[in-house]
Amino acid sequence: MLRAIDRERYRVIPVGVTRTGAFVLEDDDPDKFALDPEHLPEVADNGTRIVWPDSTLTRELKVTDAAGTRSLGDVDVVLPILHGRFGEDGTIQGHLELLGIPYAGGGVLMSALGMNKHVAKRVLKAAGVPVVPWVAVRRADLARQRDLWERRIRSLGLPVFVKPNQAGSSVGVSKVSAWDELDSALDVAFAEDSTVLVEQAIVGREVECGVLQGRDGAPPRVSVAGEIVVSGREFYDFEAKYLDAPGVDLVCPAVLHEGELAEMQRIAAQAFEAIGGEGLARVDFFFTGTEFYVNEVNTMPGFTPISMFPKCWIASGMTYPELISELIDTALARG
Ligand SMILES: Nc1ncnc2c1ncn2[C@@H]1O[C@H](COP(=O)(O)OP(=O)(O)O)[C@@H](O)[C@H]1O
Numbered sequence: 001m002l003r004a005i006d007r008e009r010y011r012v013i014p015v016g017v018t019r020t021g022a023f024v025l026e027d028d029d030p031d032k033f034a035l036d037p038e039h040l041p042e043v044a045d046n047g048t049r050i051v052w053p054d055s056t057l058t059r060e061l062k063v064t065d066a067a068g069t070r071s072l073g074d075v076d077v078v079l080p081i082l083h084g085r086f087g088e089d090g091t092i093q094g095h096l097e098l099l100g101i102p103y104a105g106g107g108v109l110m111s112a113l114g115m116n117k118h119v120a121k122r123v124l125k126a127a128g129v130p131v132v133p134w135v136a137v138r139r140a141d142l143a144r145q146r147d148l149w150e151r152r153i154r155s156l157g158l159p160v161f162v163k164p165n166q167a168g169s170s171v172g173v174s175k176v177s178a179w180d181e182l183d184s185a186l187d188v189a190f191a192e193d194s195t196v197l198v199e200q201a202i203v204g205r206e207v208e209c210g211v212l213q214g215r216d217g218a219p220p221r222v223s224v225a226g227e228i229v230v231s232g233r234e235f236y237d238f239e240a241k242y243l244d245a246p247g248v249d250l251v252c253p254a255v256l257h258e259g260e261l262a263e264m265q266r267i268a269a270q271a272f273e274a275i276g277g278e279g280l281a282r283v284d285f286f287f288t289g290t291e292f293y294v295n296e297v298n299t300m301p302g303f304t305p306i307s308m309f310p311k312c313w314i315a316s317g318m319t320y321p322e323l324i325s326e327l328i329d330t331a332l333a334r335g
C-alpha cells in the first residue's frame with residue numbers, strides 16, 4: 001500500500017506497531033516491508049514514539065525521539081492496515097474512536113464480529129446467510145464433559161477442520177481426516193485461543209469476493225470472484241498465504257457461470273451487511289458446485305501484492321491506487 005497509494009493526493013505518515021505495542025514512526029520505504037519468505041518484515045523499536053492527539057479537539061500527531069518532540073502535522077484519516085488481534089478485532093478501531101479520528105474499514109462491532117468466527121457465524125446464520133455446520137468448544141467444556149463434546153464433534157462426520165475461534169492467517173488451523181488426529185489438532189488450535197471451532201470439511205472450490213461499502217447509502221459493491229486453487233497442499237495455509245509457497249494458485253476472475261457469480265455476489269453483499277456493512281470486506285466461500293457456503297468475512301483482508309482482495313478489484317476494473325483512495329474517501333465521508 002505504501003508503494004501504491006496516490007502520492008499526489010495523500011501525504012503518508014507511516015506508523016508501525018512493535019511486538020510490545022509501541023507505536024513508532026516508520027520509514028516511508030515499501031522495500032523495507034517486502035514479503036521475503038527468508039526474512040519476514042518486522043517493526044523494530046527504533047526509539048521513536050508516536051504521540052497521539054491529547055483530546056478530540058486536535059488532530060495533531062507528534063513524534064518523540066532522542067532530539068525531543070516534533071509535530072508530524074494534522075491527521076485526516078488513519079488506515080489501520082493490520083491483521084489479527086488488536087488490529088482487526090475492534091481494539092485499534094476503539095482507540096481511534098476515542099481520539100475522534102476517522103479511519104478506514106469496519107468500526108468496532110463489525111471488526112470484532114469479523115474476528116470472532118463463532119459469533120460471526122451465528123450472526124450470519126440468523127441473517128439467512130448459508131454457513132458450514134460447526135461446533136464451538138471451549139477448553140473448559142472439554143475438561144468437564146469430554147464425552148458429550150466428543151460426540152457433538154464426531155456427529156459432524158470426517159473430515160473436519162479444527163481452528164481457533166479468533167486467529168486468522170490460517171494460524172492454528174488443521175484438517176482432521178481420522179479421529180485419532182483430533183486431540184493434537186485441538187491442542188494446536190487451543191494454543192491460539194481458548195475457544196475452538198470444529199467444522200465439517202467442505203469438498204469443493206474455495207472462492208472469494210471483495211466488497212466495498214456503497215457511497216451515500218448506496219448498496220455495497222461486490223467485485224468479481226477469485227478462486228484459491230489448492231493442488232499440492234492440504235489447504236490454504238500460512239505459507240501459501242504470505243510466503244508464496246507452491247501448491248496454491250490465486251485465479252481471478254474465477255471461472256463461474258453467470259448465474260453462479262450473481263448468486264455468490266448476492267450472498268457476499270448479504271453477509272457484508274449482516275455484520276455491519278462498513279468499509280470493506282473479503283467474503284470467503286466454499287462452492288460445492290451447487291451450494292455456496294460463507295466460510296468467513298474478513299474485515300481487513302490481505303493487501304499484499306499477492307493478495308486476493310486487490311486482485312479481485314483490479315479484475316473488476318479498478319487500479320490498486322484507486323482502491324486505496326476509495327477506502328480513504330469512504331472513511332472521510334463517514335467522518
Ligand atoms: N470447513 C472447511 N472445509 C474445507 N476447507 C476449510 C474449512 N475450513 C477451513 N478450511 C481451509 O483452511 C483455510 C483456513 O481456514 P479459515 O477458516 O479461513 O481460517 P483463517 O481465519 O485462518 O483464514 C481455508 O482457507 C481453507 O483452505
Ligand SMILES: [Mg+2]
Binds near residue numbers: 169170284
Ligand atoms: Mg480464511
